[in-house]
Amino acid sequence: MADKDSDQIIVMKFGGSSVADAQHIKNVAKIAISEKERGKSVVVVVSAMGKTTDGLIKLAAEVTDNPPVREIDMLLSTGEQVSIAMLAMTIEAMGYKAKSMTGWQVGIKTDAEHTRAKILNVRDKVMREELRDGNILIVAGFQGITEDGEITTLGRGGSDLTAVALAAALKADCDIYTDVDGVYTCDPRIVPNARKLDIISYDEMLELASLGAKVLHSRCVEVAKKFNVPLQVRSSFHPDVLGTKVIKEVKEMEDIVVSGVAFNRNVAKISVLGVPDKPGIAANLFTVLGEAGIIIDLIIQNVSRDNINDISFTVSIDDLKRAMDVLEKFKNENSAARIVADNEVAKLSVVGVGMKSHANVAATMFQALAENNINIENIGTSEIKVSVLIREKDLDKAVRAIHEKFNLSEGH
């Protein structure tokens, strides 16, 4: 994928905790310099230092409850600008050429959706010139500029997204440095013998990311997949240890039926009870939720009895209040009997590209749950994933049982 000329470019991304103070910034500088010493052209993307962004949001809250999104972006984008200047100074003080650049200086063009802008395109010309001059190039993550010259920010996972977008433009590899040393078969805080994966496919990573594994944000994985950017997740505290490579699916991956177990406590179940069994009612329900921008998942519709249906589904807890408001209106217009919210549930999923060619993954999973007397409330599947909704209190036990059942700590 990478052409000969640019084989040597590496884009490295460090999050806020990796640049939290002078000491941490020096550590990042050393990691960047060691890549330069290996003969690579180095681009570093950084987030705002430590809790800077939270501090700025708090500052804005002192003057208004409802700041205009344009001005939020003007405010928040300063956080990364401080980080890039600090890192560039630090690298120069260590005797290497460095140059910081903001999103607009690099030419990261976005749409005009302030606070959650999408990257439209990235110019590689300016970056290539700086790299050719021997500079370690330090780019502000999380920010861009519209066609009209307005500063935008990219929202959650924005700096990861910046890094992958730059790597795509430069046809470079992208290393995401974080506070864990890779992607695990499960959260080690729940499953102590969880195993670090050496490789994982984009699709598997996407499922894990969107299912609540917090290592990489799904937006960045999507872009990496689209432009075939080789990603690596690794630790800024153990830069000599290889992390987890996120790559295009290869044949060998199919031998691994399940790559990981993910879970998400941040879900709520909504049940719409007593809906008349008329054509179009379910469609109607999901249309009003969709129009309100609420993403729904794990839908179950009960078999009709007496021409009355019950429909239940899950939403993110963040969307619960808004969903209930929308549904109150739906209830009155569609003569539903009751809307019930339940946030004592959790979603649990097994993910693996091998599922495509191996049957009975769901059966094995359900068996593990049954052996532990754990009831399955809703179910959802994709080509490479099986998700179930269970009581939140059963989650830890369920995760361990499934991790054990698929022998995930042993590897292949």
Added chain:
Amino acid sequence: MADKDSDQIIVMKFGGSSVADAQHIKNVAKIAISEKERGKSVVVVVSAMGKTTDGLIKLAAEVTDNPPVREIDMLLSTGEQVSIAMLAMTIEAMGYKAKSMTGWQVGIKTDAEHTRAKILNVRDKVMREELRDGNILIVAGFQGITEDGEITTLGRGGSDLTAVALAAALKADCDIYTDVDGVYTCDPRIVPNARKLDIISYDEMLELASLGAKVLHSRCVEVAKKFNVPLQVRSSFHPDVLGTKVIKEVKEMEDIVVSGVAFNRNVAKISVLGVPDKPGIAANLFTVLGEAGIIIDLIIQNVSRDNINDISFTVSIDDLKRAMDVLEKFKNENSAARIVADNEVAKLSVVGVGMKSHANVAATMFQALAENNINIENIGTSEIKVSVLIREKDLDKAVRAIHEKFNLSEGH
């Protein structure tokens, strides 16, 4: 000077202490809104909040003793960007349209002298569009952009300079809000009955500014004079009180012989003793100092005796060490006997355009000093100024005596 169309534009500038926190920012928002309510198109220039700039400089010092100037500008320019976003949010929260803009967004073009850049030109087109849309336009002071798209800062007095440059581009008036309510005949901390001046000429203000009166920086007065921008110095704590207008010299000003008494403790006297009385030696001395970028003032050369001269002059205390280093070399190359530095001196000046047409200002001044047994060491004059060098310990007494002698507390 102002054309009809733009009669109504006002550029207001608020310094760091005026936007130190949320409460102060709300106060600034109210002042800006009250101008808008009077039917004016309003541009507000702000500095970084409170001690932000100092904080950023301290942060940089944690990673390097010698930060690259380009990166200092990248770092420091974030301070004003935070202020403009905060002020724009505050004004919007009060129900008025506002829009913040950085230096590069407005199009404040500078040279590439990082940390002390000069403004080359300012586009008025973008600003006029925003004003026409009814926005209160909030512009970051102290910063600009080079032709190559590099962020620069303007150095000391930079935000005042930004305000005056924008006013010049918009053919607008410029109000500089500060923590005092105008320009006084002398520093009220030394002369309690010092009087606030209603008007003062650019040239007088320039002399006062460069002589150590800290109300306005001389760079901003120079630009105001050049483009004939009507300036007003006024208080952000008493916005209803008129301040001091700094304007082009008018005939009536000549009736006022002395407008103010200024002083500067931040000077040192250097004496070069025992210099051979050969042609070109003095020129040589001032050439080497000039080449080192050291500004000298109040020069005295003693009458030659035995073909040996003594030369003394003043420099800013900030330049003293550098000057002494340069002079050590000069001494050796020119067989001077001794170089003596003395920083227990102070400069005292009387300023007034009326001097041009009135004799004996110097005589009156010297008489006041003589009556108080204060010795004059060096003297310097310009068309509208007489300066003397005296012992620093005599300064307060001298200032009061001269202020009294010229009846400055009584006005005209």
